[in-house]
Amino acid sequence: MSSVGFQGDNLADVQVLAGTLDIDNSPLAPYADCTLAFLADVSQRLLKGQTARQFPDIAAFAYWCRAAHLKELKGRFLASEYASGRLGRGLALHIAPANIPVNFAFSFVFAALAGNANIVRVPSRDFAQIELICAAVAESLKQYSEMARRLAFVRYPATAPATAEFSAHADARLLWGGDATIARIGALATPPRCVDIHFADRYSVALLDGAAITTARERDLQKLAQGFYNDTYLMDQNACSSPHMLFWLNASKSAQQRFWDAVRTEAAGLYRLQPQMVMDKYVQVCSDIIAEVGTVKVGFDSLLTVVDVSELPRDLCGLRGIGGYFYQATLTHLNQLAPLISDRYQSLLYYGLDPRFLQQWVIDHRLRGIDRIVELGKALDIDIIWDGYDLVTELSRIVDAR
Amino acid sequence: MLDYSDVFALEPFALGAQDKNRLYGAWLDRLGAHHRHFCAPYARLCATLGNRPALPVRLFKYVDLRSVASHDVARTMTSSGTSGQQVSRIYLDKDTSARQSKALTRIVSSFIGKKRLPLLIIDSSAVFKDRAMFSARGAGIRGFSLLGRDTCYALDADMKVDMAAVLAFAKKYRGQPTLLFGFTFMIWQHFYLALRQADVKLDLQGFLIHGGGWKKLTNIAVSNSDFKQALSAQTGITHVFDYYGMVEQTGSIFMECEQGHLHASVFSDVDILDPLTLEPGATGRGCICTTSLLPTSYPGHILLTEDEGEILGQDTCPCGRLGKYFKVYGRMPGAEIRGCSDTYVAG
Known part of the structure; x- marks a missing residue:
């Protein structure tokens, strides 16, 4: 010993x-x-x-x-x-x-x-x-x-x-x-x-299928909102695996509205809003408006503020919110996302999409980032496979015998 | 250029609620249009948040907000802020700066009279090292210097009491009203405690005006009334007035009256917002929003502070001054952030 x-x-x-x-x-x-x-x-x-x-x-x-x-x-x-x-x-x-x-x-x-x-x-x-x-x-x-x-x-x-x-x-x-x-x-x-x-x-994003939101049953939508709450509000969006930016495929205004309404309801019931956090978010909304980050009018809502990003910057990683402050953008095709992904990206949270398909998409596009593709609601579920590593394998050695 | 003659024609504390509403309705429209025209970032804010957005004071740390050309900036004020953090930058042109001084004189005269009094500044002249960059401290001292005469600085560059100078001042103006000015905590720490330790009691008359916040004194359990009593006992001065003000709205300060209430003057107004929604019309304690008619060189006429306060009444203070009167409780309680806003980020 x-x-x-x-x-x-x-x-x-x-x-x-x-x-x-x-x-x-x-x-x-x-x-x-x-x-x-x-x-x-x-x-x-x-x-x-x-x-x-x-x-x-x-x-x-x-x-x-x-x-x-x-x-x-x-x-x-x-x-x-x-x-x-x-x-x-x-x-x-x-x-x-x-x-x-x-x-x-x-x-x-x-x-x-x-x-x-x-x-x-x-x-x-x-x-x-x-x-x-x-x-x-x-x-x-x-x-x-x-x-x-x-x-x-x-x-x-x-x-x-x-x-x-x-x-x-x-x-x-x-x-x-x-x-x-x-x-x-x-x-x-x-x-x-x-x-x-x-x-x-690291930086994490979510990818949602608008059509799936539109057709989701009320109960599933509520579950989704609950999951999203846990991914974000629960840790005040401070975890690296919390999504700050939401990308929409097959998006419609009504699908987005439906999703955010459900999230807001969830947050209204659970989130303990604190004055300092409200102030932080208000300062951020002002900064974002001045920097013209958003396209459409941003309504400030102290519980949930969502900024529609007008023009996707090459590096999104500066777009981070806290305590219920998110960015979103609509994609016409998934491939629009590929050039944005740098090695900073950790988790891709999905809803209404096939994780195997997304995994293959990352591999086919030979992306330098995204090493975790999990369903929305599981952002914080840390596990042995984390940040692209199999930790038990990495932290042990092979005694080779042949 | 905006014409302020109607505002300066008014007595500082003689405007009733109705008249004030009318005056402010017109002026805030005028100021809003002025700043939207000259300050593009401000115009963007209005386009999104509506025509009278309250600017969070912290925004001046992150964004340069100016409504004059850069060559017309006569002075840039910086907030002292917590060390290591970014400082606010407030751009003043000659007009705004002069207007602020004039308003300050009007407000303070209501408390100490119109005559210029011998002035003892409880600070060090070393504050004015860089003339172009004015700290909040420098701005306060400069503003009050114009109200007095024969200015004497009570502290040396090491913030020690210049006993010879202070005693000479006390001797020279014995039996006459004088004005003392300084920052609350510094007066306590560097002046009052030092005098007490040296067992020096001054025999002054007149007024002590101080501001800058109570946080450090609250931490060591010194209340406003403790402060008044202690300073009176040590200096002989019985009229001790606190004020609430900020570098982002220099000049239009809120003075504490004989009743211990902070007062809005004709140059300023105060509102309390619900701290969780930032909606106006909150009753009881909430987030203090201050309005000042003075700034034209930067869009700081409506500010959202990070302080907690409560409106006590309007036009009904027993001191006789009209306008809203209120109380400040200090900083809004900080957030207990899960995860945290630490520089360490991980997960």
Whole structure:
């Protein structure tokens, strides 16, 4: 068994929220039984009691980690090539995204499932979700002693020397953040075989079939609106996979109206509008009008503002809204979209279209962006396949024998 | 050119609601047409949002809004803003600037009389380093300087009390009314606390006018009445007036009367908008929208502030001044943003 113990001045600012920095960095096989049992236990702890009911994001995380789902994932993994000849890489360092409370936990789980020990820097902001998940993990560790030295959830200032210290011993790093953060941390020295996965700032769009909206039954439309609400309002449009721009095929004014009316109804029922957010949106509408981003008259509606983009700029990625502020444009043909897609693009959310067809379209057009094509409503469903990576595969190594 | 003689012919606090509505109806049409003609971005806003849009004060940080040619800009004012953020840029031509000074004089005279008083500025003259770029602080000081005479600065470049100068001022004008002016927090932090620590009590008479907001003092639990009492005790001055104003509408400030109410003058008006819809006509607390008749060089005549306030009444303040009177509660409560507007973006 190999291990690495972190100590010294460089760690002065580091607060350990769960686990230990005296780390056992020997790899496990992907989906090792001890890993699965431990994660399922964490899931159970989170699902019982009030926690999950209060925080839908914790509920989603716990539900993802439940024993049955992990078993299903394991089965799928074992059916893949090289599955039996794999081991984790060793120690994975995670710099979690600052803006989404539970992504640190998903990042951890993906690397743990791949067979790695983990050091996870959680966001500096004291989201309640972090405390609750760390508490559940700490409790589970008491019971699963074989995992006790395989993880550390830590919090420290972004500029602390700890990141350099951890990087020097990392076999894999999962870096979430804006371009500047990634460039800064990416430049720190790592062992030569360390694998870096960068989850940079991305941009996501939606593609809707107007005809499908027109013919949708009222109940389906409402479900769609609910899904769209979860994709966007739920995280104030701050997730990279939240669509900011909606493209319409087979569009009609009435289809668009029908969709937005349903979204507005949904938002009116669920969204807690805050004065500062209203002001932000009002400033944005003024800026957009002055910059002539929109073509038709934009009506300011503090709950839902939609700007019809007059002329599609070559780079759309500057068109971002918050808290219920969207852009839309009508396409006469899907191929109009192709030249706009840069490597910034992450998710393509669709409605009324065939994902296999869209996948083939991305491949046929040899696009540099879009690595996720999912139904509207599933924008935030993070999974092992993320940002174009199969994380369990990336975070494990092949022991080739022939 | 717009003719302001009808506005300046009026007493600053003697216009009843009906007359004010009539005056403002006509003036806002006139100002709107003026700015639409000379400021294309403003015309675009009106074409979309209607003819009297309230401009969010923050917009001046992102967009250059000017209704005069660039060579007619006499002075560019910048908001102090929070450090590290973009600053607002307000473009003044000679006419707007002069009009602002004139209006300020009219408003303040209603409180301290028409005579120019010896002036003690509770700040440092170092504020005026760059003459072309005026900060909100510089603008306030400049505006009030015109109201006084024999101006003396109470603080040195290091923001320490220039005790010799202050004591000389107090001695020279002993027994006469004087005017003290400064920014609320700086008066407290750099003047009041320093005098108290040095155990210096001044024997001044006259008026203290201060503005700039209460946020920092609220944080250390100093209320308006604490402030008044403390300053009176330390300086001898019993008439202490707060004002509400902003660099985006210099001149047409809202002065606090003897009753502790902030007053709109003939040069300005105030409305409260529903903070969640930005619709007018809200009752109770809401988002403060201020109107000023003064600016012609930039389209800042109707502004949406980020402050929370409440209208207390109109034409009925016991102080006798007509117009709306109101209260400011401070910044609108900030948003708890899920996800966040952090520089880190990911997902």
